[in-house]
Amino acid sequence: MKNFLVIGLGEFGKSVAKTLYKNKATVLAIDSREELIKQALDEGIIDEAVILDATDELALKDVVRDDFETAFVSVGDNIQASILITMHLKELGVNKIICKAVNHTQGKVLEKIGATQVVFPEESMGEKIAHSVLYPTIIEYFNFSGDYFIYEVKIPKSYVGKSLMELNLRHRYEINILAVKHSDGKMNVTPDPNIKLAKDDLLIVLTKANAIGKLG
Structure with missing residues (x-):
């Protein structure tokens, strides 16, 4: 130890x-x-x-x-x-x-x-507070490497009922989906691109800081 x-x-x-x-x-x-x-x-x-x-x-x-x-x-x-x-x-x-x-x-x-x-x-605290005001859907984030951050975010209402394939976030916004966290706390690290997102699902994403605002 x-x-x-x-x-x-x-x-x-x-x-x-x-x-x-x-x-x-x-x-x-x-x-x-x-x-x-x-x-x-x-x-x-x-x-x-x-x-x-x-x-x-x-x-x-x-x-x-x-x-x-x-x-x-x-x-x-x-x-x-x-x-x-x-x-x-x-x-x-x-x-x-x-x-x-x-x-x-x-x-x-x-x-x-x-x-x-x-x-x-x-x-760091000032930055997090500013982020929480700018992007209320962000729950947590940290710097992964260089300009890239990993974010835990609430899904926008417009995403409910849609699949990751339909949203096509990587192509549209250069936002990579790492996992989907469900309301029961279970983490799906290999999400099926055809599964529909539910209201209380959270997305774990990897992207540049200037792209996260495009998520809703």
């Missing part, structure tokens, strides 16, 4: 730690604020945590040793701290360092000093 280190228990770090722990991963959380550590333990989000200033290289070294392959640095609001912690983790031999950043300048610095991935939670 993989061991994960989560440094910083703000909203982002707490969410990461909770998700990892719920999925049966071994998680060690670190924060210098005793109240956040106590709160996370009381809520059962994690079962192992240390009150520690992670910018202190020696203190961090005592905790990390060779036990962690992946670390999340979620102290992005404190730019100096995030840089120091990332440098320490790199020197300690942590293979994968995922850092939260508040802007792209900070992100570039973190990448230069050893971060393997930089995320921008506020930017």
Whole structure:
């Protein structure tokens, strides 16, 4: 089982730690604020945590040793701290360092000093909210590669009772149907092109961002 280190228990770090722990991963959380550590333990989000200033290289070294392959640095609001912690983790031999950043300048610095991935939670959330307003039928999406995204979308009313062959979305809009998710939760990853779509069906599609608006 993989061991994960989560440094910083703000909203982002707490969410990461909770998700990892719920999925049966071994998680060690670190924060210098005793109240956040106590709160996370009381809520059962994690079962192992240390009150520690992670910018202190020696203190961090005592905790990390060779036990962690992946670390999340979620102290992005404190730019100096995030840089120091990332440098320490790199020197300690942590293979994968995922850092939260508040802007792209900070992100570039973190990448230069050893971060393997930089995320921008506020930017991502803003993007998702804007998408939900622009395209109310989109339930979820993520960047697949380059300009291509995978979307989970509600089908427009005009699609009900029609087959994928009739709609011919690939030819008309360059939208590739990966799967059809039915109202009972079952996922059909090899949908028959002749089966008629039902009212509450969802489509899992692969397409460019500028094409998704054509879906209804």
